[in-house]
Amino acid sequence: MSGKNLKLIKNPLSKENPITVQVLGICSALAVTAQVKPALVMAISVIVVVALSNVIISLLRNTIPPRIRIIVQLLVVAMMVILVDQFLKAFVYDVSKQLSVFVGLIITNCIVMGRLEAFAMQNKPWASFLDGIGNGLGYGLILFIIAFFRELFGSGTLLGYQIIPDSWYAANGGFYHNNGLFILPPMALIIVGIIIWVHRSRNKDLCEN
Amino acid sequence: MKDFSNKYIFIYATVLVLVVAAVLATTATLLKPFQIKNVNTEKVQNLLAAINVEASFDEAETLYKEYFKEELGINKEGNVVDVYNVAEGKMVEGTERPFAIDVKKQQSLLKEGQDVVFPLYVYEKDGQKGYVIPLQGAGLWGDIWGNIALAADFNTVVGVNFDHAGETPGLGAEITTKGFQEPFIGKHIYDAAGNFTSVIVKKNADATTGNEVDAISGGTITSTGVSDMLKKDLEFYQNYRNKIVE
Numbered sequence: 363m364s365g366k367n368l369k370l371i372k373n374p375l376s377k378e379n380p381i382t383v384q385v386l387g388i389c390s391a392l393a394v395t396a397q398v399k400p401a402l403v404m405a406i407s408v409i410v411v412v413a414l415s416n417v418i419i420s421l422l423r424n425t426i427p428p429r430i431r432i433i434v435q436l437l438v439v440a441m442m443v444i445l446v447d448q449f450l451k452a453f454v455y456d457v458s459k460q461l462s463v464f465v466g467l468i469i470t471n472c473i474v475m476g477r478l479e480a481f482a483m484q485n486k487p488w489a490s491f492l493d494g495i496g497n498g499l500g501y502g503l504i505l506f507i508i509a510f511f512r513e514l515f516g517s518g519t520l521l522g523y524q525i526i527p528d529s530w531y532a533a534n535g536g537f538y539h540n541n542g543l544f545i546l547p548p549m550a551l552i553i554v555g556i557i558i559w560v561h562r563s564r565n566k567d568l569c570e571n
Numbered sequence: 572m573k574d575f576s577n578k579y580i581f582i583y584a585t586v587l588v589l590v591v592a593a594v595l596a597t598t599a600t601l602l603k604p605f606q607i608k609n610v611n612t613e614k615v616q617n618l619l620a621a622i623n624v625e626a627s628f629d630e631a632e633t634l635y636k637e638y639f640k641e642e643l644g645i646n647k648e649g650n651v652v653d654v655y656n657v658a659e660g661k662m663v664e665g666t667e668r669p670f671a672i673d674v675k676k677q678q679s680l681l682k683e684g685q686d687v688v689f690p691l692y693v694y695e696k697d698g699q700k701g702y703v704i705p706l707q708g709a710g711l712w713g714d715i716w717g718n719i720a721l722a723a724d725f726n727t728v729v730g731v732n733f734d735h736a737g738e739t740p741g742l743g744a745e746i747t748t749k750g751f752q753e754p755f756i757g758k759h760i761y762d763a764a765g766n767f768t769s770v771i772v773k774k775n776a777d778a779t780t781g782n783e784v785d786a787i788s789g790g791t792i793t794s795t796g797v798s799d800m801l802k803k804d805l806e807f808y809q810n811y812r813n814k815i816v817e
Contacts, residue, residue, distance in 0.1 A: 448599060
Protein backbone atom coordinates (compact mmCIF):
# COMPACT_ATOMS: atom_id res chain seq x y z
CA MET A 363 0.00 0.00 0.00
CA SER A 364 1.48 3.35 -1.01
CA GLY A 365 1.99 6.14 1.49
CA LYS A 366 -0.83 8.17 -0.01
CA ASN A 367 -3.31 5.34 0.37
CA LEU A 368 -2.14 4.60 3.89
CA LYS A 369 -2.89 8.23 4.76
CA LEU A 370 -6.48 7.73 3.59
CA ILE A 371 -6.90 5.16 6.33
CA LYS A 372 -4.76 6.81 9.00
CA ASN A 373 -5.83 10.45 8.79
CA PRO A 374 -9.50 9.91 9.71
CA LEU A 375 -8.38 8.06 12.85
CA SER A 376 -6.87 11.20 14.31
CA LYS A 377 -6.19 14.42 12.40
CA GLU A 378 -9.34 14.25 10.26
CA ASN A 379 -11.52 12.28 12.62
CA PRO A 380 -15.15 12.54 11.50
CA ILE A 381 -16.49 12.91 15.04
CA THR A 382 -13.92 14.88 16.98
CA VAL A 383 -12.59 17.12 14.20
CA GLN A 384 -15.39 17.35 11.64
CA VAL A 385 -18.08 16.91 14.33
CA LEU A 386 -20.24 14.65 12.15
CA GLY A 387 -22.27 11.64 13.27
CA ILE A 388 -22.71 13.00 16.78
CA CYS A 389 -26.33 11.89 16.99
CA SER A 390 -25.61 8.18 16.66
CA ALA A 391 -22.56 8.59 18.90
CA LEU A 392 -25.01 9.43 21.66
CA ALA A 393 -27.64 6.88 20.80
CA VAL A 394 -25.76 3.58 20.55
CA THR A 395 -22.94 4.02 23.05
CA ALA A 396 -24.57 3.06 26.35
CA GLN A 397 -23.00 -0.37 25.87
CA VAL A 398 -19.93 -1.55 23.96
CA LYS A 399 -21.50 -4.30 21.87
CA PRO A 400 -24.08 -2.25 19.97
CA ALA A 401 -21.45 0.45 19.49
CA LEU A 402 -19.11 -2.03 17.82
CA VAL A 403 -21.78 -3.51 15.56
CA MET A 404 -22.91 -0.02 14.62
CA ALA A 405 -19.31 0.88 13.78
CA ILE A 406 -18.95 -2.18 11.55
CA SER A 407 -22.24 -1.41 9.77
CA VAL A 408 -21.16 2.18 9.15
CA ILE A 409 -17.76 1.03 7.84
CA VAL A 410 -19.48 -1.30 5.35
CA VAL A 411 -21.99 1.33 4.24
CA VAL A 412 -19.46 4.16 3.84
CA ALA A 413 -16.88 2.02 2.06
CA LEU A 414 -19.29 0.43 -0.42
CA SER A 415 -21.29 3.61 -1.08
CA ASN A 416 -18.00 5.38 -1.71
CA VAL A 417 -17.02 2.75 -4.27
CA ILE A 418 -20.37 2.89 -6.08
CA ILE A 419 -20.43 6.70 -6.23
CA SER A 420 -16.81 6.76 -7.31
CA LEU A 421 -17.56 4.35 -10.17
CA LEU A 422 -20.50 6.49 -11.26
CA ARG A 423 -18.82 9.84 -10.59
CA ASN A 424 -18.29 10.84 -14.23
CA THR A 425 -21.86 10.01 -15.23
CA ILE A 426 -23.68 11.71 -12.37
CA PRO A 427 -25.28 15.03 -13.42
CA PRO A 428 -24.12 17.60 -10.81
CA ARG A 429 -27.62 19.01 -10.49
CA ILE A 430 -29.02 15.77 -9.04
CA ARG A 431 -25.86 14.45 -7.41
CA ILE A 432 -27.19 14.70 -3.84
CA ILE A 433 -30.29 12.72 -4.78
CA VAL A 434 -28.14 10.09 -6.46
CA GLN A 435 -25.91 9.86 -3.39
CA LEU A 436 -28.89 9.53 -1.12
CA LEU A 437 -30.33 6.78 -3.28
CA VAL A 438 -27.10 4.80 -3.17
CA VAL A 439 -26.72 5.23 0.60
CA ALA A 440 -30.34 4.24 1.21
CA MET A 441 -29.87 1.14 -0.95
CA MET A 442 -26.73 0.11 0.91
CA VAL A 443 -28.35 0.63 4.30
CA ILE A 444 -31.38 -1.46 3.37
CA LEU A 445 -29.12 -4.19 2.00
CA VAL A 446 -27.04 -4.26 5.18
CA ASP A 447 -30.22 -4.35 7.25
CA GLN A 448 -31.66 -7.21 5.19
CA PHE A 449 -28.46 -9.24 5.46
CA LEU A 450 -28.23 -8.67 9.20
CA LYS A 451 -31.85 -9.81 9.57
CA ALA A 452 -31.25 -12.95 7.55
CA PHE A 453 -27.88 -14.09 8.89
CA VAL A 454 -27.10 -12.41 12.23
CA TYR A 455 -30.57 -11.97 13.57
CA ASP A 456 -29.64 -11.27 17.19
CA VAL A 457 -27.25 -8.49 16.20
CA SER A 458 -29.82 -6.94 13.90
CA LYS A 459 -32.28 -6.87 16.78
CA GLN A 460 -29.78 -5.19 19.03
CA LEU A 461 -29.26 -2.36 16.55
CA SER A 462 -32.93 -2.14 15.63
CA VAL A 463 -33.78 1.30 14.30
CA PHE A 464 -30.22 2.58 14.36
CA VAL A 465 -29.23 0.66 11.22
CA GLY A 466 -31.90 2.52 9.29
CA LEU A 467 -30.62 5.75 10.75
CA ILE A 468 -27.21 5.24 9.14
CA ILE A 469 -28.85 6.95 6.16
CA THR A 470 -28.97 10.14 8.16
CA ASN A 471 -25.38 9.83 9.37
CA CYS A 472 -23.66 12.90 7.97
CA ILE A 473 -20.36 11.04 7.69
CA VAL A 474 -21.68 8.90 4.84
CA MET A 475 -23.00 11.73 2.69
CA GLY A 476 -20.03 13.86 3.69
CA ARG A 477 -17.52 11.34 2.34
CA LEU A 478 -19.50 10.77 -0.86
CA GLU A 479 -19.68 14.48 -1.59
CA ALA A 480 -16.18 15.41 -0.45
CA PHE A 481 -14.19 12.42 -1.61
CA ALA A 482 -15.88 9.78 -3.78
CA MET A 483 -17.15 12.35 -6.33
CA GLN A 484 -13.53 13.30 -7.16
CA ASN A 485 -11.52 10.12 -6.61
CA LYS A 486 -10.99 6.64 -8.03
CA PRO A 487 -12.82 3.61 -6.60
CA TRP A 488 -9.88 2.06 -4.70
CA ALA A 489 -8.94 5.33 -3.01
CA SER A 490 -12.62 5.93 -2.21
CA PHE A 491 -12.91 2.48 -0.72
CA LEU A 492 -9.93 3.14 1.58
CA ASP A 493 -11.29 6.55 2.48
CA GLY A 494 -14.58 4.92 3.47
CA ILE A 495 -12.83 2.29 5.58
CA GLY A 496 -10.69 4.96 7.25
CA ASN A 497 -13.59 7.22 8.11
CA GLY A 498 -15.68 4.31 9.30
CA LEU A 499 -12.82 3.24 11.56
CA GLY A 500 -12.35 6.79 12.84
CA TYR A 501 -16.04 6.89 13.70
CA GLY A 502 -15.90 3.44 15.28
CA LEU A 503 -12.85 4.30 17.36
CA ILE A 504 -14.60 7.23 19.03
CA LEU A 505 -17.79 5.18 19.48
CA PHE A 506 -15.76 2.48 21.21
CA ILE A 507 -14.04 4.94 23.56
CA ILE A 508 -17.34 6.53 24.56
CA ALA A 509 -19.10 3.18 24.99
CA PHE A 510 -16.16 1.83 27.04
CA PHE A 511 -16.51 4.53 29.68
CA ARG A 512 -20.29 4.61 29.61
CA GLU A 513 -20.71 0.87 30.08
CA LEU A 514 -17.90 0.57 32.65
CA PHE A 515 -19.10 3.36 34.91
CA GLY A 516 -22.79 3.19 34.06
CA SER A 517 -23.34 -0.54 34.39
CA GLY A 518 -20.09 -1.88 35.84
CA THR A 519 -19.70 -4.22 32.88
CA LEU A 520 -17.83 -4.41 29.57
CA LEU A 521 -19.38 -6.31 26.65
CA GLY A 522 -21.83 -7.63 29.23
CA TYR A 523 -19.16 -9.11 31.54
CA GLN A 524 -19.08 -7.84 35.11
CA ILE A 525 -15.91 -5.79 35.69
CA ILE A 526 -16.59 -3.99 38.97
CA PRO A 527 -16.49 -6.71 41.66
CA ASP A 528 -19.93 -7.63 43.01
CA SER A 529 -18.74 -7.19 46.59
CA TRP A 530 -18.05 -3.49 46.01
CA TYR A 531 -21.71 -2.68 45.50
CA ALA A 532 -23.67 -1.03 48.26
CA ALA A 533 -26.38 -3.67 47.83
CA ASN A 534 -23.83 -6.28 48.95
CA GLY A 535 -22.47 -4.21 51.81
CA GLY A 536 -19.83 -2.35 49.78
CA PHE A 537 -19.36 1.33 49.02
CA TYR A 538 -19.95 1.50 45.26
CA HIS A 539 -22.86 2.67 43.10
CA ASN A 540 -23.16 2.63 39.32
CA ASN A 541 -23.29 6.16 37.99
CA GLY A 542 -26.69 6.61 36.36
CA LEU A 543 -25.57 9.73 34.50
CA PHE A 544 -23.24 7.61 32.34
CA ILE A 545 -26.22 5.69 30.99
CA LEU A 546 -27.96 8.87 29.85
CA PRO A 547 -27.15 10.55 26.51
CA PRO A 548 -25.77 13.82 28.01
CA MET A 549 -22.79 11.89 29.37
CA ALA A 550 -21.90 10.82 25.83
CA LEU A 551 -21.71 14.50 24.85
CA ILE A 552 -19.51 15.25 27.84
CA ILE A 553 -17.19 12.36 26.95
CA VAL A 554 -17.02 13.54 23.32
CA GLY A 555 -16.12 16.97 24.67
CA ILE A 556 -13.33 15.53 26.82
CA ILE A 557 -12.00 13.48 23.89
CA ILE A 558 -11.94 16.62 21.71
CA TRP A 559 -10.16 18.53 24.48
CA VAL A 560 -7.48 15.86 24.94
CA HIS A 561 -7.16 15.43 21.18
CA ARG A 562 -6.63 19.15 20.53
CA SER A 563 -4.26 19.70 23.40
CA ARG A 564 -2.01 17.04 21.84
CA ASN A 565 -2.46 18.31 18.25
CA LYS A 566 -2.00 22.06 18.43
CA ASP A 567 -2.53 22.47 14.68
CA LEU A 568 -6.19 21.50 15.11
CA CYS A 569 -6.94 24.51 17.29
CA GLU A 570 -8.56 27.54 15.74
CA ASN A 571 -7.04 30.91 16.63
CA MET B 572 -17.86 20.61 -15.13
CA LYS B 573 -19.59 18.72 -17.90
CA ASP B 574 -22.99 19.96 -18.96
CA PHE B 575 -25.81 17.43 -18.90
CA SER B 576 -29.06 17.88 -20.82
CA ASN B 577 -32.41 17.66 -19.08
CA LYS B 578 -33.19 14.55 -21.09
CA TYR B 579 -30.03 12.88 -19.81
CA ILE B 580 -30.86 13.80 -16.22
CA PHE B 581 -34.37 12.38 -16.45
CA ILE B 582 -33.23 9.15 -18.06
CA TYR B 583 -30.33 8.83 -15.63
CA ALA B 584 -32.55 9.27 -12.59
CA THR B 585 -35.19 6.87 -13.90
CA VAL B 586 -32.71 4.14 -14.77
CA LEU B 587 -30.91 4.47 -11.45
CA VAL B 588 -34.13 4.26 -9.45
CA LEU B 589 -35.22 1.19 -11.42
CA VAL B 590 -31.88 -0.52 -10.91
CA VAL B 591 -31.92 0.15 -7.15
CA ALA B 592 -35.54 -1.03 -6.92
CA ALA B 593 -34.66 -4.24 -8.78
CA VAL B 594 -31.64 -4.91 -6.55
CA LEU B 595 -33.64 -4.37 -3.36
CA ALA B 596 -36.63 -6.40 -4.52
CA THR B 597 -34.41 -9.31 -5.53
CA THR B 598 -32.48 -9.28 -2.26
CA ALA B 599 -35.63 -9.04 -0.18
CA THR B 600 -37.21 -11.97 -2.02
CA LEU B 601 -34.10 -14.14 -1.79
CA LEU B 602 -33.54 -13.45 1.90
CA LYS B 603 -37.20 -13.70 2.92
CA PRO B 604 -37.16 -17.46 3.78
CA PHE B 605 -34.14 -16.98 6.06
CA GLN B 606 -35.73 -14.03 7.78
CA ILE B 607 -39.05 -15.81 8.35
CA LYS B 608 -37.24 -18.81 9.79
CA ASN B 609 -35.33 -16.52 12.14
CA VAL B 610 -38.50 -14.82 13.30
CA ASN B 611 -40.35 -18.09 13.91
CA THR B 612 -37.43 -19.71 15.69
CA GLU B 613 -37.11 -16.67 17.88
CA LYS B 614 -40.79 -16.85 18.73
CA VAL B 615 -40.28 -20.46 19.79
CA GLN B 616 -37.20 -19.50 21.82
CA ASN B 617 -39.20 -16.80 23.58
CA LEU B 618 -42.03 -19.19 24.42
CA LEU B 619 -39.47 -21.57 25.90
CA ALA B 620 -37.77 -18.73 27.77
CA ALA B 621 -41.08 -17.88 29.44
CA ILE B 622 -41.14 -21.34 31.03
CA ASN B 623 -37.45 -20.90 31.95
CA VAL B 624 -36.04 -23.23 29.31
CA GLU B 625 -33.05 -21.78 27.54
CA ALA B 626 -32.88 -22.99 23.95
CA SER B 627 -30.21 -22.38 21.34
CA PHE B 628 -31.28 -21.54 17.79
CA ASP B 629 -30.82 -25.11 16.56
CA GLU B 630 -32.49 -27.00 19.39
CA ALA B 631 -35.47 -24.64 19.79
CA GLU B 632 -37.80 -26.65 17.54
CA THR B 633 -37.05 -29.97 19.31
CA LEU B 634 -37.44 -28.49 22.78
CA TYR B 635 -40.69 -26.84 21.76
CA LYS B 636 -42.15 -30.24 20.85
CA GLU B 637 -40.89 -31.64 24.13
CA TYR B 638 -42.46 -29.05 26.43
CA PHE B 639 -45.46 -27.68 24.56
CA LYS B 640 -48.52 -29.88 24.16
CA GLU B 641 -51.19 -27.77 22.54
CA GLU B 642 -51.76 -24.41 20.93
CA LEU B 643 -55.25 -23.06 21.54
CA GLY B 644 -57.15 -20.29 19.81
CA ILE B 645 -59.36 -18.45 22.30
CA ASN B 646 -62.20 -16.11 21.32
CA LYS B 647 -63.68 -13.16 23.18
CA GLU B 648 -66.21 -15.26 25.07
CA GLY B 649 -63.41 -17.48 26.33
CA ASN B 650 -64.28 -20.44 24.11
CA VAL B 651 -61.63 -22.59 22.47
CA VAL B 652 -62.07 -22.38 18.71
CA ASP B 653 -58.74 -23.78 17.45
CA VAL B 654 -56.68 -26.63 18.84
CA TYR B 655 -53.31 -27.61 17.42
CA ASN B 656 -51.59 -30.71 18.73
CA VAL B 657 -47.87 -29.97 18.84
CA ALA B 658 -46.59 -33.56 19.08
CA GLU B 659 -48.66 -34.76 16.14
CA GLY B 660 -48.17 -31.51 14.27
CA LYS B 661 -51.78 -31.19 13.13
CA MET B 662 -55.00 -29.30 13.84
CA VAL B 663 -57.45 -31.13 16.07
CA GLU B 664 -60.12 -28.44 15.95
CA GLY B 665 -60.58 -25.37 13.79
CA THR B 666 -58.45 -24.43 10.80
CA GLU B 667 -55.89 -21.79 11.75
CA ARG B 668 -52.79 -22.79 13.66
CA PRO B 669 -52.72 -20.52 16.75
CA PHE B 670 -48.92 -20.14 16.41
CA ALA B 671 -49.48 -18.22 13.18
CA ILE B 672 -51.93 -15.74 14.73
CA ASP B 673 -50.68 -12.18 14.46
CA VAL B 674 -51.35 -10.89 17.97
CA LYS B 675 -50.84 -7.26 17.01
CA LYS B 676 -53.41 -7.49 14.22
CA GLN B 677 -55.89 -9.20 16.53
CA GLN B 678 -55.46 -6.39 19.04
CA SER B 679 -56.40 -3.73 16.53
CA LEU B 680 -59.39 -5.82 15.44
CA LEU B 681 -60.37 -6.15 19.09
CA LYS B 682 -60.27 -2.37 19.46
CA GLU B 683 -62.66 -2.05 16.53
CA GLY B 684 -64.97 -4.48 18.29
CA GLN B 685 -64.57 -7.27 15.75
CA ASP B 686 -64.38 -11.02 16.37
CA VAL B 687 -60.90 -12.06 17.38
CA VAL B 688 -58.96 -15.19 18.24
CA PHE B 689 -55.91 -15.01 20.51
CA PRO B 690 -53.38 -17.81 20.95
CA LEU B 691 -52.80 -19.64 24.23
CA TYR B 692 -50.03 -22.20 24.61
CA VAL B 693 -50.40 -25.20 26.89
CA TYR B 694 -47.14 -26.62 28.23
CA GLU B 695 -46.08 -29.32 30.61
CA LYS B 696 -42.83 -29.05 32.54
CA ASP B 697 -41.70 -31.41 35.30
CA GLY B 698 -45.16 -32.95 35.28
CA GLN B 699 -46.82 -29.56 35.87
CA LYS B 700 -49.28 -28.23 33.32
CA GLY B 701 -49.46 -24.51 32.65
CA TYR B 702 -50.23 -21.79 30.14
CA VAL B 703 -48.17 -19.31 28.16
CA ILE B 704 -49.82 -16.10 27.01
CA PRO B 705 -48.18 -13.97 24.31
CA LEU B 706 -47.96 -10.24 25.00
CA GLN B 707 -47.77 -7.29 22.66
CA GLY B 708 -47.62 -3.64 23.61
CA ALA B 709 -45.86 -0.33 23.17
CA GLY B 710 -42.72 1.02 24.84
CA LEU B 711 -41.13 4.43 24.43
CA TRP B 712 -39.79 4.16 20.87
CA GLY B 713 -41.71 1.28 19.43
CA ASP B 714 -43.23 -2.14 20.00
CA ILE B 715 -42.50 -4.29 22.98
CA TRP B 716 -43.65 -7.89 23.27
CA GLY B 717 -43.10 -11.02 25.27
CA ASN B 718 -44.67 -14.04 26.90
CA ILE B 719 -45.90 -14.78 30.38
CA ALA B 720 -46.14 -18.33 31.69
CA LEU B 721 -48.79 -19.09 34.31
CA ALA B 722 -49.15 -22.20 36.44
CA ALA B 723 -52.21 -24.46 36.20
CA ASP B 724 -54.09 -22.16 38.60
CA PHE B 725 -53.92 -19.40 35.95
CA ASN B 726 -52.67 -17.10 38.68
CA THR B 727 -49.06 -17.79 39.71
CA VAL B 728 -46.41 -16.47 37.33
CA VAL B 729 -43.94 -19.20 36.35
CA GLY B 730 -41.78 -16.99 34.17
CA VAL B 731 -41.78 -14.09 31.74
CA ASN B 732 -39.74 -12.86 28.89
CA PHE B 733 -39.82 -9.50 27.17
CA ASP B 734 -38.33 -8.10 24.04
CA HIS B 735 -38.46 -4.80 22.21
CA ALA B 736 -37.97 -3.24 18.82
CA GLY B 737 -35.96 -0.17 19.75
CA GLU B 738 -35.91 0.77 23.40
CA THR B 739 -32.85 2.70 24.59
CA PRO B 740 -29.87 0.41 25.33
CA GLY B 741 -29.04 0.51 29.03
CA LEU B 742 -32.44 1.99 29.93
CA GLY B 743 -35.72 0.69 28.50
CA ALA B 744 -33.88 -2.16 26.78
CA GLU B 745 -33.14 -3.56 30.24
CA ILE B 746 -36.57 -5.24 30.16
CA THR B 747 -34.86 -8.09 28.31
CA THR B 748 -32.49 -8.79 31.21
CA LYS B 749 -32.80 -11.42 33.92
CA GLY B 750 -32.57 -8.71 36.56
CA PHE B 751 -35.88 -7.26 35.42
CA GLN B 752 -37.63 -10.54 34.55
CA GLU B 753 -36.74 -12.76 37.50
CA PRO B 754 -38.74 -10.79 40.11
CA PHE B 755 -41.91 -11.70 38.16
CA ILE B 756 -41.51 -15.36 39.07
CA GLY B 757 -43.89 -16.35 41.86
CA LYS B 758 -45.94 -13.17 41.56
CA HIS B 759 -49.71 -13.42 41.08
CA ILE B 760 -52.10 -11.85 38.62
CA TYR B 761 -54.93 -11.92 41.18
CA ASP B 762 -54.86 -10.26 44.57
CA ALA B 763 -55.62 -12.08 47.81
CA ALA B 764 -59.35 -11.32 47.41
CA GLY B 765 -59.39 -12.98 43.99
CA ASN B 766 -59.69 -9.79 41.92
CA PHE B 767 -57.76 -9.51 38.67
CA THR B 768 -54.85 -7.08 39.17
CA SER B 769 -52.27 -8.25 36.65
CA VAL B 770 -48.62 -7.76 37.67
CA ILE B 771 -47.95 -4.07 38.11
CA VAL B 772 -44.55 -2.61 37.24
CA LYS B 773 -43.86 0.50 39.30
CA LYS B 774 -41.25 2.41 41.25
CA ASN B 775 -40.71 1.27 44.84
CA ALA B 776 -42.82 -1.83 44.32
CA ASP B 777 -44.35 -3.29 47.46
CA ALA B 778 -42.94 -6.82 47.71
CA THR B 779 -45.58 -7.91 50.22
CA THR B 780 -48.56 -7.60 47.85
CA GLY B 781 -47.35 -10.29 45.46
CA ASN B 782 -48.65 -8.26 42.52
CA GLU B 783 -45.92 -5.65 42.09
CA VAL B 784 -42.50 -5.62 40.45
CA ASP B 785 -39.86 -2.88 40.45
CA ALA B 786 -39.60 -0.63 37.39
CA ILE B 787 -36.32 0.20 35.66
CA SER B 788 -34.84 3.47 36.85
CA GLY B 789 -34.44 5.74 33.85
CA GLY B 790 -36.78 3.52 31.83
CA THR B 791 -40.08 4.64 33.25
CA ILE B 792 -42.07 4.80 30.03
CA THR B 793 -40.92 1.37 28.92
CA SER B 794 -41.70 -0.04 32.38
CA THR B 795 -45.18 1.46 32.30
CA GLY B 796 -45.55 0.00 28.80
CA VAL B 797 -44.79 -3.47 30.17
CA SER B 798 -47.28 -2.95 32.98
CA ASP B 799 -50.04 -1.81 30.62
CA MET B 800 -49.28 -4.61 28.18
CA LEU B 801 -49.61 -7.25 30.91
CA LYS B 802 -52.89 -5.85 32.18
CA LYS B 803 -54.47 -5.47 28.75
CA ASP B 804 -53.38 -8.82 27.36
CA LEU B 805 -54.05 -10.92 30.45
CA GLU B 806 -57.50 -9.43 30.78
CA PHE B 807 -58.59 -10.94 27.47
CA TYR B 808 -58.11 -14.46 28.82
CA GLN B 809 -60.25 -13.92 31.91
CA ASN B 810 -63.39 -15.39 30.33
CA TYR B 811 -61.45 -18.50 29.43
CA ARG B 812 -59.89 -18.65 32.87
CA ASN B 813 -63.26 -18.41 34.60
CA LYS B 814 -64.42 -21.43 32.61
CA ILE B 815 -61.50 -23.67 33.49
CA VAL B 816 -60.77 -22.65 37.08
CA GLU B 817 -64.29 -22.49 38.55
